[in-house]
Amino acid sequence: MDARIAITVNGEARDIAAGATVAALLAEIGLDTRKVAVERNEEIVPRSTYAAVALTPGDRLEIVHFIGGG
Amino acid sequence: MDGHPATIDDTWEVAGRRFRSRLIVGTGRYKSLEETAASIEASGAEIVTVAVRRVNLSDPNAPMLQDFVPPSRYTYLPNTAGCHTASDAVRTLRLAREAGGWNLVKLEVLGPPPFLYPDMRATFEAAEALIKDGFQVMVYCADDPLAAKRLEEMGCVAIMPLGAPIGSGMGVVNPYMIGAIKREAKVPVLVDAGIGTASDAALAMELGCDAVLLNSAIAHARDPVRMARAMKAAVEAGRDAFLAGRMPRNYSADPSSPMAGLIR
Numbered sequence: 001m002d003a004r005i006a007i008t009v010n011g012e013a014r015d016i017a018a019g020a021t022v023a024a025l026l027a028e029i030g031l032d033t034r035k036v037a038v039e040r041n042e043e044i045v046p047r048s049t050y051a052a053v054a055l056t057p058g059d060r061l062e063i064v065h066f067i068g069g070g
Numbered sequence: 071m072d073g074h075p076a077t078i079d080d081t082w083e084v085a086g087r088r089f090r091s092r093l094i095v096g097t098g099r100y101k102s103l104e105e106t107a108a109s110i111e112a113s114g115a116e117i118v119t120v121a122v123r124r125v126n127l128s129d130p131n132a133p134m135l136q137d138f139v140p141p142s143r144y145t146y147l148p149n150t151a152g153c154h155t156a157s158d159a160v161r162t163l164r165l166a167r168e169a170g171g172w173n174l175v176k177l178e179v180l181g182p183p184p185f186l187y188p189d190m191r192a193t194f195e196a197a198e199a200l201i202k203d204g205f206q207v208m209v210y211c212a213d214d215p216l217a218a219k220r221l222e223e224m225g226c227v228a229i230m231p232l233g234a235p236i237g238s239g240m241g242v243v244n245p246y247m248i249g250a251i252k253r254e255a256k257v258p259v260l261v262d263a264g265i266g267t268a269s270d271a272a273l274a275m276e277l278g279c280d281a282v283l284l285n286s287a288i289a290h291a292r293d294p295v296r297m298a299r300a301m302k303a304a305v306e307a308g309r310d311a312f313l314a315g316r317m318p319r320n321y322s323a324d325p326s327s328p329m330a331g332l333i334r
Contacts (some may be wrong), residue, residue, distance in 0.1 A: 069121025
């Protein structure tokens with residue numbers, strides 16, 4: 001059985017396969033990478049690096065998009 | 071040829087980008103994304119403000135604003151609504167820059183209800199941090215000529231004093247000060263917030279403002295698409311009236327018809 005690690009995504013606890021990347025997380029959630037932005041532990045994760053950035057236990061991620069606003 | 075050349079070429083520029091429409095509209099408070107899209111189209115706006123929020127993880131396939139208001143067609147102006155500190159504003163807009171790839175942003179740091187008045191101390195701090203981080207900052211601010219001048223000197227690319235509190239629909243309650251800020255400014259001045267109906271937008275433009283930013287006046291109208299059209303016409307009319315130069319106010323009457331040649 002693959003090891004799992006605990007992370008926090010948009011304030012919610014979540015676990016994911018150890019070694020998973022940001023790209024894998026977005027795919028698992030089902031998000032179009034072109035429409036979101038990701039912050040990991042308060043640092044921006046550039047879109048071009050999603051497939052290279054591996055998640056580590058305790059990571060806190062924010063995944064945002066644009067919504068209506070004034 | 072019924073168009074006047076001066077108005078045909080009447081564009082404005084912010085942060086090196088040139089725009090024809092002098093109406094910037096928000097994308098919030100509509101009943102649906104379809105209504106948002108139809109209203110914005112009717113407004114003729116080229117720039118729209120947007121907010122940055124967490125994706126709903128439980129519904130990742132929910133329709134997104136971008137599908138209805140395409141960034142390929144409209145310049146997105148991400149805002150800092152909901153941010154109360156400089157660091158929140160910087161974090162939010164860094165995410166916006168990554169999501170959209172641009173650095174033109176609207177800074178707004180609001181105080182508490184019931185007025186949600188611009189918190190100028192926090193606004194100055196956030197403006198400084200954002201400018202240092204490479205953002206081009208259009209700043210929502212109090213109708214305070216001293217604050218406006220300081221924001222301009224710090225490097226803000228547009229000054230956006232409120233006409234009245236956000237969402238109040240009270241119009242331009244201090245036209246004298248808005249006009250004064252515009253006359254002193256070397257960067258574009260926009261009335262942001264407070265516009266309630268078309269005549270308010272026209273007044274803001276007659277005062278010489280470069281553009282008007284509004285949201286609720288359209289979104290909360292009974293017929294948003296029709297109000298969007300009214301706002302487009304009002305901004306154009308107000309701009310034309312400003313360029314045309316209004317007649318002087320006079321305390322006594324002056325007949326329009328000649329007094330000579332009356333029958334006896």
